[in-house]
Amino acid sequence: MFRALVRARAAEERLEYLFRQGHIGGGLYRSLGQEGASVGAAFALRRRDDGRGDVIAHTIRDTGALFLFGGTPGEYFRQYLARATSPTQGKEANVHWTDFQRGFVGPVSPLGTMVGVMSGITLSFKIREEPRVGMVFYGDGASSTGAWHEGVNFAGAQGCPMIVVVTSNGYAFSTPTRKQTRAASFSLRATGYGIAGETVDGNDVLAVYEAARRSVDRAREGKGVTLLELRTYRRKGHAQHDPQEYVPPEEIEAWEARDPIHLFRESLLKRGWAQEGELTGLEESAATEMREEAERAVLDPFPPGEEALEGVYTDLPTPPHWTRPPTPTPGAHGPWILRDREVDHG
């Protein structure tokens, strides 16, 4: 579990490094300070690689859960780097990728949708009487969407074996949780849907794990949906471009003192479950792993432009630009006719 925590953090730190070097075209999202919620919750599930285990729907801030479910740093970096060798071959960004063998389904950016999708995934478990459960991760912001409510209500009415994890991390982009809802707690909503609900300290990894374990057991026993609220804090901005000017600095400092990895480390040492050297070793090997994986990933090529035409339908072609030659010049951008002119002037 400690290894999962430090791998997530090390991967994101390496990502920031790549970003500063200008390798990442799109947004960069950190989960600094909330890794404990993601890892603790996903740890309670059955993780397999044969398409028969439990399934998660992760968010942009679930690097921890994604790696636990077998997503590799190599895939992760290539996704951010938009390489041809990434799981989506450059067609989708960051953690937006899927593998049903390993049991994770990638998100889409309109928030709330994945609750409905996971309700259908878990509905299929129920229809086929498979002993599998699904866990869908969400933030406090997404919990305000209509899709979120419809998904939770649908799954509740159907008795789907599903856990809805609300990672309440203080802010949705710049909007504080108190502006998302008047309710004092997200798990209070459970009563309204007739499902189970629980709130735990998201920075206490073991408490998260234990609560998730209870939810998973309930789901597997056919007792339906649980709404699990994990209270934590997003210590970085929404994305790399967000300087967090809307956050009082002392708030971040207060939460830094309650860093989930730091707390877990202290707890492990105090209980005598691990030695200092072991933990430091795990941190160092995670940093090395991420550096090496990132260095390999940046060497990979980008997809050729005309690959944009592939995979829209299973059985229909997408017509190319009629103004372009069938095979564009590799690496060149813009209409071919302009490129020709540039060559003429060149």
Place this chain on the structure above:
Amino acid sequence: MADPPRQDTSVVPPRPDHLRKTERGEVVTFLEAISEALWEEMVRDEAVFLMGEDIGVFGGAFKVTKSFQEAFGPNRVIDTPISEVGFTGAAAGAAHMGLRPVVEIQFMDFIAPAVDVITNYLATSLYRGSGPMPVVIRGPVGGGNRGGPFHSQNVEMLFFHTPGLKIVYPSNPYDAKGLLKAAIRDDNPVIFQEHKGLYRAPAIREVLPPGDFTVPIGEARVLQEGVDVTLVTYGMMVHRSMEAARILEGETGVEVEVLDLRTLLPLDEEAIVRSVKKTGKLLVVHEDTRTGGIAGEISMRVNERAFEWLDGPILRVTSVDSPVPYSGTLEDYFLPQVQDIVAAARYLAEY
């Protein structure tokens, strides 16, 4: 992908009497053809299941799925909450796991809240690497039934602009059955529009072939050959267009070639272009409103492919750009009538 579902296929539920008409060689309505298609696909493939509002015990607002829940059980014929976003999303999740959901939208007007999940999630799933999306979203559309603004709309253009979707809009029982079967077997998400004015229309009842058949998605059909004007249409307007063509031929001898698109996305561009090259004139007729209607796209395709063959302007007859009104006098004014089509086709023929 996960394994296909394993269920006991030896138990085939007895077919209810109202779904035995084709078996007995009797005529079926448009609605019965759709019910037969759903029934036969559920028997053929255990992965097929139905979701929607009031489709189980009640049998659906139009009784398309009458007796289905009794036969297939509540796990394969699921009564959902009023929750188009929720159950359309759930269909996507079930499809991820290897099931083949057929979702009923009680009236297609109510699909609007689910446009997000359909366009952003279902339509992009394959492209995003999240796998194929064998989901059919079907339901009644169309006006003429005094349904007012929210029980009468045509929704094709909400989806026509979205790559990854297919849109089907049949005009007769044979096509409805064959296209619905093809849609259920398709690995891409299909929006399937059923004009409620056709559901029980006695005039279009027909005897269907007894065995299994499909109609390929993406192929238009020439209903009537002609040399003077090409008339491209679909759905309910097929019948008004055919009537207009008969009137024109009787009055003036003008021969109209009528093309029933049957599928709107992908558009059968070849069939349209072939016919326009033959007649040199094109009239598009659709029940959907005018601005941003499919006639615009068809006109552009012909402009790209057959400009040199045109002997007149491309024209259209559509509903007017207003919400669908309730009162009969208003709605009849709103909708394209046979005389509108006659007038437009005659103008083109004489051009």
